Every structure is written in C-alpha cells, then in structure tokens.
Amino acid sequence: MSSPTDLRRPQRHVEACMGTVFSFDVRAPGVDSTAIESVARWLHWVDDVFSTYQPSSQISRLAHGDLSIDDCAPEVAAVLARCRELTAETDGYFSGYPDGKLDPSGLVKGWAIQRASEMLTEAGSSNHCVNGGGDVQCAGSAHPGQPWRIGIADPARTGEFAAVIAGTDLAVATSGTTERGAHIWSPDGPESMAQLASVTLAGRRLATIDACATAAYAMGAHARDWIERRTDCYGLILYADGSRWSSPTFATT
Amino acid sequence: MKRVLLTIGATVVGIVALLSFKTHGAVSTAASGLPSAGLPSAGLPATSTSASPTPSTTSTTTGAPPDPTASSASSAPSSATYTGSAITTRYGIVQVKITVSAKNITDVGFVQLTAFDGRSQQINSNAAPILLQETLSAQSANIDSVSGASYTSDGYVQSLQSALDKAGL
Numbered sequence: 076m077s078s079p080t081d082l083r084r085p086q087r088h089v090e091a092c093m094g095t096v097f098s099f100d101v102r103a104p105g106v107d108s109t110a111i112e113s114v115a116r117w118l119h120w121v122d123d124v125f126s127t128y129q130p131s132s133q134i135s136r137l138a139h140g141d142l143s144i145d146d147c148a149p150e151v152a153a154v155l156a157r158c159r160e161l162t163a164e165t166d167g168y169f170s171g172y173p174d175g176k177l178d179p180s181g182l183v184k185g186w187a188i189q190r191a192s193e194m195l196t197e198a199g200s201s202n203h204c205v206n207g208g209g210d211v212q213c214a215g216s217a218h219p220g221q222p223w224r225i226g227i228a229d230p231a232r233t234g235e236f237a238a239v240i241a242g243t244d245l246a247v248a249t250s251g252t253t254e255r256g257a258h259i260w261s262p263d264g265p266e267s268m269a270q271l272a273s274v275t276l277a278g279r280r281l282a283t284i285d286a287c288a289t290a291a292y293a294m295g296a297h298a299r300d301w302i303e304r305r306t307d308c309y310g311l312i313l314y315a316d317g318s319r320w321s322s323p324t325f326a327t328t
Numbered sequence: 329m330k331r332v333l334l335t336i337g338a339t340v341v342g343i344v345a346l347l348s349f350k351t352h353g354a355v356s357t358a359a360s361g362l363p364s365a366g367l368p369s370a371g372l373p374a375t376s377t378s379a380s381p382t383p384s385t386t387s388t389t390t391g392a393p394p395d396p397t398a399s400s401a402s403s404a405p406s407s408a409t410y411t412g413s414a415i416t417t418r419y420g421i422v423q424v425k426i427t428v429s430a431k432n433i434t435d436v437g438f439v440q441l442t443a444f445d446g447r448s449q450q451i452n453s454n455a456a457p458i459l460l461q462e463t464l465s466a467q468s469a470n471i472d473s474v475s476g477a478s479y480t481s482d483g484y485v486q487s488l489q490s491a492l493d494k495a496g497l
Contacts, residue, residue: 087496096484098493100472140431144412144424152412152424177433206489209476217472222458226469226488228476234488236464239471242457251477273477277457309457325459 086111092118093126093184095208101195102202102217110198114191118207121187124148127178138177154179154186157282165290166301173260185248185285188212192281210248212281230272230313237313238321240277248285249275250292251313261293272315274298277325278308407434 086101088111097118099111124147126132133151136142144152158171158179171179184207192205192212202215204223213223222241229237230251240247251273276288287308291298299320302310309322407429414423427435474489484490 085496087493089493091481091484094480095478096481096490098473098489100493100496138433140428140433143410144426156424172435175434204473206473206475208478208480208484209474209487209489210478211473211475213473223473224469224471226464226471226474228474228488229463230477232463234465236469236471236474238462239460239464239469240457240475241460242455245457247475249475249477275475309459311459319461321459321461324456326456327461328458 088115090115090118093122093187093207094128095184097188097191097208098206099191099195100204100206101200102215104199104201106195106198106200110195110200113198114194117191117194118187121150121183124151125154125179125183127180134177134179154182157186158182158286161283161286161290165287165294167262168293169286169290170260170262181289182282182286184208185210186282188285189246189281210281210285211246213243213245213247216243225277227275227311228273231317237319238275238311240275240309240311240325242277244279245277246279246281246284247275247277248281248288249273250288261295263293263295269295270315271295271298272313275311275313276302276308277311284308406430 086099086105086108088099088101090097090099092115097115099114101111123129124133127134127138129135133142133147137144137147137151144155155171158169158181161169161182162171169181171177171182173181188205188207188210189212191207192203192214195203195205196214200214202217204211204213204217209228211225213225217223222243223245224239224241225245225247226236227238227240227247227249229235231237251271271292274288274292276284276291278284278287287305291302291310291312294301298312299310302308302312302322309325310320311322311325312320314320407427409425409427411425412423426433471492474487474492476487479487479489
C-alpha cells in the first residue's frame with residue numbers, strides 16, 4: 076500500500092475538472108498511483124452526471140423531464156435529498172433550485188471532494204489534503220504531530236492571506252465573489268451580500284461545510300448569527316470595509 | 329352515461345400521461361394511450377414496467393370517483409408528484425419524490441434519507457481548528473493549501489494553490 080519510494084515526499088496530483096482544478100497532496104503513508112487515478116475518474120464521473128452545463132448529463136435530463144429519478148444514478152437522489160435538508164437547515168438560503176431551476180451545484184463539488192478524500196482513506200492514506208477550486212478537505216495531519224495549515228486568501232489583496240486555519244481532519248470552504256464574479260444566488264437579492272467580502276467556514280466534512288459557506292454568504296448581515304447557532308462549524312467573515320469577525324469557538328494559540 | 333364514459337376516458341388518459349411521463353414525452357404517450365382509454369387496466373401494466381414512479385396527490389384522479397371538475401383538471405394536469413423507489417446507497421437509504429409541472433421538475437423532496445455525510449472517514453480529532461489571524465504574505469506563510477472564493481481552471485494558473493502544487497512536485 077505504501078509507496079516504495081521516499082515516504083517523506085508528498086504525492087501530488089493535479090486534475091482539471093468541473094471548470095476548475097483539483098489538487099491532491101498525499102502524505103505518508105502514500106497510496107498506489109491507481110488509487111489516485113480512480114479518484115480522478117470519480118471526479119469526472121460526478122461532472123458527467125451532475126453538470127448543469129452538459130445537456131446530456133443526468134441532472135440536465137432530469138431537470139427537463141427526459142429522465143426519471145429512478146433512471147439516474149442513486150447518487151442523484153442522495154444529493155437532491157441532501158439539498159432539501161440543507162435548504163431547511165439554512166432557512167432557505169441554500170437551494171437546489173437557485174433561480175427556480177434544478178441545480179444542485181452548490182453541494183456537488185464539496186461532496187465530490189469529501190468523497191475523494193474518503194476514497195483515498197479507503198485506499199490506505201490516513202494523511203492527505205484534497206483542494207478543489209479553493210475548497211479543502213484534509214484527513215489526518217500534514218506531518219506527525221503537525222496540523223494542516225490552510226491559508227485563507229485575502230479578497231482585498233491578491234497573493235496574500237488574511238488568516239491561517241490549522242487543524243487535523245479539517246474541512247475548509249470559502250465563499251465570495253473575488254475569483255468568479257457574482258455567482259451566488261440569494262433569496263434576498265444580490266445587494267444583501269454587498270457588505271461581505273468572503274465567508275470561510277471550517278469543520279469536519281466538506282459537503283456540508285461548503286454548502287453552508289455558500290448559504291452564509293447569501294445571508295449577508297445575518298451570516299454571523301446563523302454561524303454562531305451551528306455547532307458543527309467555525310466561521311471567519313471578512314467584510315468589504317476591511318473589518319472581520321470570527322467564531323469565538325475557534326482555538327487560538 | 330356518455331358523459332361519464334368520456335369523463336373516465338379523460339381520467340385514464342390523464343393517468344397514462346402521468347405514468348408514462350417517466351420515459352416518454354407526455355404528449356406522444358397521451359396520444360398512444362388513447363386507443364386503450366376504454367380499458368382502464370390495459371394502459372397501466374404497459375406503463376408500469378419500471379414499477380417505481382407512482383403518481384400521487386395533486387388534484388387528480390387516482391381511484392377518485394369520476395367527478396367532472398376533477399377529471400377536467402386531470403386531462404391537463406397542472407402538476408404531479410412521483411415517488412421514486414427506496415434505494416440503498418453507500419450513504420444510506422434514499423427515497424425521493426419529485427413534483428413535475430409543465431414538463432419541468434419544480435420540486436424534489438425526500439421520503440427517506442439516512443446518513444448522507446460519509447462515515448468511512450475516521451475522525452481522530454475533536455479539537456477545534458486553530459485560527460491564526462495574522463495577515464501573511466504568501467512567501468512568508470508556511471501553509472499546505474489555500475482556501476478562497478472558487479477559482480476557474482484559468483484562475484488556477486495564477487493561484488497560490490498552483491504555486492504550492494508546483495513547489496511540491
């Protein structure tokens with residue numbers, strides 16, 4: 076299972092998929108290269124099934140009524156059901172129907188990354204980090220006794236970090252408009268988000284953390300109270316005026 | 329009597345259209361269902377081969393006594409709800425119902441769902457993550473990965489994550 080070569084050297088792999096890039100960083104003990112290949116295949120499978128950009132994807136055909144839910148992969152039902160739960164958990168700020176059209180993208184990428192990490196774990200890797208377009212799922216630690224250190228991109232200063240979040244078995248997701256423009260839907264309209272530069276959430280499992288970061292960003296001024304009520308995540312909000320707020324439950328050293 | 333037969337016929341066409349929505353266009357199957365409309369049981373087995381999506385609720389028809397207002401609604405159903413099979417996945421049992429209106433899915437709900445979040449990942453630490461508030465330049469920060477608002481494939485090329493991936497290779 077372990078790489079026969081230098082175990083201290085991380086295994087790296089970069090995979091373009093879903094319109095972005097996924098980065099794998101596998102620390103000791105390493106995995107067979109076929110494990111990383113099968114994780115990459117998983118990501119492309121998710122894209123083929125869930126892409127709203129591909130008219131032939133199952134999600135597109137489902138949305139148009141050309142395919143029934145039972146003819147889809149079981150993952151489709153699972154994802155749509157989880158979207159429904161998240162809508163309830165987020166007071167409607169997360170939606171599998173942004174703009175009234177079936178589109179579970181707000182959950183799919185984070186879930187795909189989390190699952191990719193689980194596949195690496197199942198292949199024997201206890202310490203790794205998977206980053207998909209800026210959303211991160213880490214397992215174990217970076218080095219023995221050393222937590223993973225995740226830099227939080229500063230939305231106001233390209234190339235700099237606003238903070239670092241460190242931890243083991245850690246998921247980190249950031250929502251904002253810096254890189255992709257205004258792509259987040261909010262039931263309150265786009266102006267509600269204007270005062271937020273970015274919302275970062277940290278927790279254990281990326282599927283929920285990523286969807287919740289998107290929802291919290293859409294909440295605008297309500298984000299902070301909502302994050303404080305959740306027991307499974309820690310938040311860092313960077314405001315457009317340069318101020319910031321973070322969960323008091325974060326550890327500080 | 330003629331009116332009642334017409335009503336039943338319209339109802340059956342409505343049911344056939346609903347049931348066969350699954351794999352065919354509603355319009356074409358409604359048309360193909362017409363010849364058998366006088367035999368209520370004939371249309372059902374043909375369209376229930378998959379056995380799973382069963383129409384239910386909304387204004388219509390299923391088992392309801394023929395009533396002029398209800399059946400006139402059923403001949404042009406405004407929306408219908410289908411319940412999928414219960415499927416066992418690695419995430420637990422999932423059963424979904426969907427609402428279709430004017431050939432578009434307008435809602436998806438779940439009937440059953442257990443444990444979406446994966447459990448294969450062993451969580452070894454319950455310690456809270458540490459927040460280091462200092463603003464750092466990329467050069468001075470000893471970091472393993474970068475979280476930020478989503479970048480595209482093009483944006484990745486200039487991203488800090490890209491630099492990290494290169495440095496690690």
